[in-house]
Amino acid sequence: MILNYTNNNGTWNIIDMTNIEGVWTATIPAFPYGTNVTYVIIAEDDFNNIITSQEKGLEYEYSIIPEFSSPLIMLFFMLTTLLAAAVHRRKHSTFFRK
Numbered sequence: 001m002i003l004n005y006t007n008n009n010g011t012w013n014i015i016d017m018t019n020i021e022g023v024w025t026a027t028i029p030a031f032p033y034g035t036n037v038t039y040v041i042i043a044e045d046d047f048n049n050i051i052t053s054q055e056k057g058l059e060y061e062y063s064i065i066p067e068f069s070s071p072l073i074m075l076f077f078m079l080t081t082l083l084a085a086a087v088h089r090r091k092h093s094t095f096f097r098k
Helices: 070-097
Strands: 002-006 013-016 018-020 023-025 036-044 050-052 060-063
Touching: none
Parallel strands: none
Antiparallel strands: 002 013, 002 036, 018 023, 036 050, 036 060
């Protein structure tokens, strides 16, 4: 199986797909936010018969969206947890002082 993709610059790029536990997979390189990517899957059987997803009317398109960075998410949750713990401790320590 082959993945054929373009980022609308007119050049099609070919990536060999890998079968991992019955699922065919390939990785398209990273593109800047807002880039439009079009891809087509090309399959060949043991008798050299070739078919593409495009022949079946399936040409896939998507726009690149930003991803959250894992360290930033962890930092956000850590700060939120510390703030909640501080508020909780402050509320309970004033309760026992009365």
